Amino acid sequence: MTLEGLRADSSQFTLEGEPFRILGGSVHYFRVPRSYWEDRLLKMKACGLNTLTTYVPWNLHEPERGMFNFQNQLDLKAYVSLAAEVGLRVILRPGPYICAEWDLGGLPSWLLRDDGMRLRTTYPGFAEAVNLYFDKLISIIKPLMFEEGGPIIAVQVENEYGSYAKDDTYMPFIKDCLCSRGIKELLITSDNWAGLRNGGTAGVLKTINLQRLTFRAIQYLTFMQPNKPLMVTEYWSGWFDVWGDLHHVFPAEDMLGIVSEILNKGASINLYMFHGGTNFGFMNGASDFNTYKPQVTSYDYDAPLSEAGDYTQKYQLLRNLFHQYHSQPLPEGPPPQERNAYNPVVIQQHLSLWDALHFIDAPYRSDRPVNMENLPVNNDNGQSYGYTLYETTITSGGTLNSKNNIRDRALVFVDRKWVGNLDRKTHKLMLPDGEGTRTLSLLVENCGRVNFGKNLDSQRKGIVGDILLNRSPLRGFTTFCLEMKPDFIKSLMTSDQWKSDLTSTSTPGFYQATLCVEGLPRDTFIKLTGWGKGVVFVNGQNLGRYWFIGPQHFLYLPGPWLQGGENQIIVFEEQKMDNKILFAENPDYERTIDVYKFPFCTLL
Structure with missing residues (x-):
């Protein structure tokens, strides 16, 4: 007998024919050590939530074209199955683009080897890659669908496409990628209020992302989609941080008031994030609203569960609120994790670094500098993350001019002695004079690819064009990929x-x-x-x-x-x-700033 899944046929969701309000929270398996998946999900259940949402990061699951990884920390099937064991439904957000303050919004960097690439469109090179990825991904997730006895009650079609909207045929294409492979659960989109008009596609339920109930956002969604359930798929419980700024916080009482108002309007809600976790490795994204700002390693997000999984004031306030929507007492959550301040x-x-270079694969030699993604490494998939060392020879000092071709920071050395830095703000540097032929080294760091906006196609890293010395382009480069794998x-x-x-x-x-x-x-x-x-x-x-x-x-x-x-x-x-x-035992963020004072939020 086929189970009747989540339906959006009236102003209220139904599941198995009964009214169902989604009380959801986002926890990303790829940001939480696998050993702690169960701890975080049990804490979610104990807070009164009934639904887990998670993104699926394409760039981790297919790090090289055709090479897939769904094992260990990336065992999506195990994560979704664990949610079912805990008693949670699941909304899956497979992308292919996820934003998520994640490098390139979750898209693999090897896509950028194509000079003509147009990401998030039906450009053939992108569409072909999406189809091959979805062939693999959906073969794994389809048995986890509600109709087959699994916990997945809804699947999101792409993510916040209304903020991009470059291709009218793209969203129907992604919808077909899901449906043609047998996905029959409820399909949804999610957009901020400004993207609602352009982000949907026929037969897919629109939902909204927000933090403040401004611009009559809920009313706008109701107007666009009458007699349909209301859902806030991303209620931003806090905010992310970028290097060089203050730590962003969102007061618990302010958050609680808005969550209560959303629920009072009869809407379903998903807390983004319920538990943020960590951008381990080099996986952080970056913001670029006229100024490039890479995001930090922590994805604490000032969420109800802290980066280390601690209960916070937000958690306690939400638990007190959500218990009103349950007929039975909420279960007790796991005890807090013990920590240790080890001795220094x-x-x-x-x-x-110079003595470690022989541990790296053979360097690549080229006349002009080659950007990371186009280096002939990793089975011709290029270099995705980390540092790249470019070396050439010079015979004089003078003005080194990057022409803004450094992505994103470069330490500059002459004969392995540091002489200065170049970055997106500093494009010129004086090199000292010297005798004979000397080695010029530029250690370039990919600080994180932008994850949101309309310039994803330009997120190539390393050195992306000519570097000039006294107005003449440098030639004859030896390049080392310092990926630190x-x-x-x-x-x-x-x-x-x-x-x-x-x-x-x-x-x-x-x-x-x-x-x-x-x-x-x-x-x-x-x-x-x-x-x-x-x-x-x-x-x-x-x-x-x-x-x-x-x-x-x-x-x-x-x-x-x-x-x-x-x-x-x-x-x-x-x-x-x-x-x-x-x-x-605990982090100290020192100075903080209310997220409402963060300029980005005024755009949403």
């Missing part, structure tokens, strides 16, 4: 070339320390006081980036990634190192 550890060994870090960890003489350290370089854990490993936060900018690896796991400019000054280290006994910490530091690494 000292740096024991170091290895300069697990195999590279493993090679470092087992190398016998580390130097223990700390009086001769040089940056950029790698710095090694050992954390000894007695008893059961606990969550902790790493603080790199006195360090500059770089990346931290613990037992080979990339915890993400740090940067002294804040607002984030602590990196979350999950206990399951530690082991009893010795744990190896490797820090890649660009310019300024200290001799120790500190730990804390």
